[in-house]
Amino acid sequence: METFWNTIADYNSGTWPLQIAIVVIGLILTLLLYFRPSRTVRIAMKLFMIFLNFWIAAVYYLIYCAPREYNGLMALFWAIMGGLWIYDLAVKHASLELTGKHQSFAVVLLVMPIVYPLLSLALGRTFPMMTSPVMPCSVAVFTIGLMLAFSERVNIILAMFLAHWALLGFSKIYFFGIIEDYLLVFSLVPALYIFFREYVMAHASGKSKPSAAVLNTLLILLCIIVCIFFTITLLHQIKTA
Amino acid sequence: MKSKQELTEILDFITEYATYLLGSGVHTSRVIRNSQRIGVSQGVDIQLSSFQKSIIITAHDEHSREAITRVVAIPALPISFERNSDLSALSWDALDERLPLDEIRRRYEKLIAKPRIDPIFVLITVGLANASFCRLFGGDWTAMGIVFTSTLVGFSARQQMQARGVNHFLVFIISAFLASLCASSALFFDCTAETALATSVLFLVPGVPLINGVIDIVDGHILIGVSRLINAMLLIICIAIGLSATLLMIKDSLL
Numbered sequence: 001m002e003t004f005w006n007t008i009a010d011y012n013s014g015t016w017p018l019q020i021a022i023v024v025i026g027l028i029l030t031l032l033l034y035f036r037p038s039r040t041v042r043i044a045m046k047l048f049m050i051f052l053n054f055w056i057a058a059v060y061y062l063i064y065c066a067p068r069e070y071n072g073l074m075a076l077f078w079a080i081m082g083g084l085w086i087y088d089l090a091v092k093h094a095s096l097e098l099t100g101k102h103q104s105f106a107v108v109l110l111v112m113p114i115v116y117p118l119l120s121l122a123l124g125r126t127f128p129m130m131t132s133p134v135m136p137c138s139v140a141v142f143t144i145g146l147m148l149a150f151s152e153r154v155n156i157i158l159a160m161f162l163a164h165w166a167l168l169g170f171s172k173i174y175f176f177g178i179i180e181d182y183l184l185v186f187s188l189v190p191a192l193y194i195f196f197r198e199y200v201m202a203h204a205s206g207k208s209k210p211s212a213a214v215l216n217t218l219l220i221l222l223c224i225i226v227c228i229f230f231t232i233t234l235l236h237q238i239k240t241a
Numbered sequence: 242m243k244s245k246q247e248l249t250e251i252l253d254f255i256t257e258y259a260t261y262l263l264g265s266g267v268h269t270s271r272v273i274r275n276s277q278r279i280g281v282s283q284g285v286d287i288q289l290s291s292f293q294k295s296i297i298i299t300a301h302d303e304h305s306r307e308a309i310t311r312v313v314a315i316p317a318l319p320i321s322f323e324r325n326s327d328l329s330a331l332s333w334d335a336l337d338e339r340l341p342l343d344e345i346r347r348r349y350e351k352l353i354a355k356p357r358i359d360p361i362f363v364l365i366t367v368g369l370a371n372a373s374f375c376r377l378f379g380g381d382w383t384a385m386g387i388v389f390t391s392t393l394v395g396f397s398a399r400q401q402m403q404a405r406g407v408n409h410f411l412v413f414i415i416s417a418f419l420a421s422l423c424a425s426s427a428l429f430f431d432c433t434a435e436t437a438l439a440t441s442v443l444f445l446v447p448g449v450p451l452i453n454g455v456i457d458i459v460d461g462h463i464l465i466g467v468s469r470l471i472n473a474m475l476l477i478i479c480i481a482i483g484l485s486a487t488l489l490m491i492k493d494s495l496l
Contacts, residue, residue, distance in 0.1 A: 164426070
């Protein structure tokens with residue numbers, strides 16, 4: 001646990017100017033996608049996502065998280081997600097065009113990287129030993145926000161990676177007591193439900209079974225199971241506090 | 242007595258029927274029995290030899306002494322036990338009701354046009370099945386959750402790659418690697434991580450070729466049985482390669 005927060009402190013101390021620059025670029029690109037969308041902006045956003053994922057893999061995990069066990073595995077996990085964005089850029093899979101659906105929720109997800117450090121401060125942590133906007137969980141939430149707001153066609157494998165990351169967030173809360181990860185779980189579970197519901201509806205046809213309604217019920221059932229896990233985690237936190 | 246034209250039509254249908262069954266994961270004896278049953282319903286004798294990629298089929302009319310032989314490739318189709326069962330029932334209907342060829346074909350077209358299981362439904366249920374395997378092998382709840390989402394990653398990758406026609410050995414290596422890589426995140430937590438890692442790739446085990454291979458050998462179809470087993474073994478080796486790639490990265494702990 002001490003190693004965990006020490007590596008975060010080292011990372012924040014060593015990269016805060018760059019993190020500010022990344023946040024500013026991300027903010028500009030997101031605003032441009034909303035208000036001045038163009039082919040160049042869409043390509044720029046995909047390049048930004050590639051950079052962001054490889055940044056987490058290389059700078060965060062490989063360099064600053066070197067004292068942690070299995071940091072190479074996590075680096076590879078994020079590098080694969082970066083690779084999926086490269087594939088997306090090459091085959092022009094995700095359109096990054098405004099979908100017009102779930103806009104309020106998508107905005108909440110997109111600003112979540114800023115909420116992360118605020119929650120850390122509210123919990124009494126101080127710089128540099130606090131969560132920051134360019135960390136794995138904030139990037140995961142930002143990614144799903146981007147997918148919800150701007151893409152009719154999204155990479156299903158990328159969504160599955162994010163679902164896996166959300167589950168790891170649960171385990172981190174349960175085992176290590178990282179309260180900030182509640183934000184990840186709170187936002188990713190409903191976001192992934194909406195994402196899969198949209199995916200099911202978009203792909204539903206008379207040529208497959210069960211019907212979209214049955215699949216939707218199954219998704220709701222899965223979300224209820226996740227919520228039960230969530231409640232157990234919360235109770236565990238209260239008991240240990 | 243059948244004319245050559247009639248015999249050709251019967252053979253063409255039975256060939257399509259037999260290759261469809263073989264492509265959908267039915268063992269050889271059952272395909273031969275079903276095809277011969279339809280042949281009997283049409284008054285012709287059917288003889289069939291099956292290989293891994295193709296079949297040789299002959300239709301023979303005893304009255305006219307006419308015989309026609311075809312060599313046809315077996316298509317690669319998704320495995321569907323429901324469809325296999327429906328098509329077997331069709332062969333019984335053809336015999337019991339003495340259906341004419343046109344009616345058999347009409348029913349066959351209707352059966353193969355039935356809706357397939359939605360890929361998302363398959364994805365979720367495979368994830369749940371693999372998580373259950375984890376539990377059966379002694380995994381705890383955290384490990385089960387991790388295996389569930391790891392399977393979602395691995396299986397969605399498999400579905401996407403198969404849809405794009407990627408070589409299936411490569412598909413198995415990459416899927417096994419991705420699933421085990423995700424499952425290795427269990428090592429961070431106080432849970433049954435080894436069980437999670439070991440069971441994360443079980444969704445890839447080629448159960449149908451293994452079972453069919455054994456049934457074929459037992460039934461005396463040694464060639465195709467051995468071919469199926471070799472194919473299954475190659476896939477298992479691919480799973481091992483993918484899993485080993487993950488284990489090599491966490492070598493200090495497991496390898």
